Amino acid sequence: MEHKLENRTCQNCKVDFTIEPDDFLFYEKIKVPAPTWCPECRMIRRFSHQNTWNLFWRNCDKCGKKTLSMYSSYEKIKVYCQPCWWKDDWDGTEYAMDYDSSRPFLEQVKEIIHKTPYVSLNNLYLMNKNCDYVNSTGQCRDCFMIFWADFCDNVYYSTLLNTLKFSSDCIRGYFSELCYESVGFSRCYRTFFSEECDDCIDVWFSRDCYNCTNCIGCVNLRGESNCIFNIKYTKEEYLEKLKELNLDSWKSLNELKIKSKEFWITKPIRDFHTHSLSVNVSGDYVYESKNSKEMYISNGAEDCKYCQLITVKPVEDCFDYSGWGDNASQIYEGITVGNNSSSVYFSFECWPDSMNLQYCYWNISGKNNLGCVNLKRKQHCILNKEYSKEEFEKLKTEIIEDMKVNPYIDKTGKKFYYGEFFPPEFSLFPYNKSNAMRFFPKTKEEAISLGYEWSDVLNPNHTTTIKASDLPDSILETNDSILNEIIGCRDCGRAYKIVEGELNLLRKMNLPIPHECPKCRENKRFERMDPIKLHKRNCMKCGVGISTPYSKDRPEIVYCAKCYQQEFN
Incomplete structure (x- = not known):
């Protein structure tokens, strides 16, 4: 069937968006309907289901021990510490539900979302060494407060990393030291x-x-x-x-x-950040990629579109996919799916070696599952209940056909038929504590009007013992007593400390103690990156049309690729 470019109105923001012929071919290939939300709203919806950078203390609901968690104690869900969650004394089938054909399927998924236990932190726990204060990491050692990172060694206060060593306060760092x-x-x-x-x-x-x-x-x-x-x-x-x-x-x-x-x-x-190893790409921060459009922070992607935060290559044939890669293929409307995973749709936190999953939350090495949550190493499951292969395929077909005509309707009246990611109200995080707030900040009123939750709880603070203005000007003037001080941030006034490994690293690099708290430093690093939004404008040298993250009101001198390269001839 030959497709033409088609304009539609986003169900969420009511703004028109375009579906191109190649997009329709992808949807046909994986047998899903075209989306009803625009690309930006789809991205925000996915980001709202994840919290990478906000951590809290709470007690494990299994062993009772105090644990660091991406879920605050105000979230009324079960949370296990990492050792308890990864133990083999449970696998998720204990929470199995029978499918009820009289109710919308997503309503039943929502029920199991709220009764199964979640892991406190999103790490490849058994593959990290001495990394108790990190989140969204794998195969790291001796690291502290790093996020979305793989293969790192002795790194502090950094994020979006791959193979970084003996470094601190960095973002998007790869194969460096x-x-x-x-x-x-x-x-x-x-x-x-x-x-x-x-x-x-x-x-x-x-x-x-x-x-x-x-x-x-x-x-x-x-x-x-x-x-x-x-x-x-x-x-x-x-x-x-x-x-x-x-x-x-x-x-x-x-x-x-x-x-x-x-x-x-x-x-x-x-006009945008890429290099000569990328061919036929658009977006920003797109490297070693081919035939991939509207990408943001993408490494080693091929035949992809609308993807973000691909930090470990390769990734192939994916649409609307937000992290992280590592040999992922044919992922659609997924977030944090990877490590040899394929054919995973409308799902979140499914890895490693996951295959043929739909509407799943936290499936570890799952295969051929539908609507399963916090399930480990199982296949042919629906709502965490195991079936024979034949029973599974029959019931799966029945459920999908029902979802096409019997949608879940959220509290704002939006309808979610088969083919849409989870509704915003399914997220376990308030909007202002989710990744969506990091890239798409909204006011409380804006977030709530769109169906998201909000938290007014403030993080606790501590009494400081020294002002940032009283810190030594150089590391040579700094002795070990700084490890006992509670410093007041120069910018926000909040308390922070210097940890021993950080101090040793600063001495090695001959750099002074930072005067801002880790959160203020992190915010400033994100501000140094381009936003996830492209603008149509003209090259400021030759006038050719370009697509760029730099809007016309910004001060940068923006050139097209050809004019920029001529600067070096």
């Missing part, structure tokens, strides 16, 4: 306060530099060394100026940060 306060870097060593740099060594306060060594405050350099604000020096001159900059001083670093950003803005930036 000894980096600090940097955003978007790969194969770097000793790269500090920099953005979008690859293959660099001893680089400070630089942006869009590749294969550079000993550079400070530079922009758009390729294969250079001994440069300061794009001015070339001899090695001896560079070392003398390096001493003058006093990079071990907190005051000097902040002055240089301001000066560097003022210099960056005078140089052109490409």
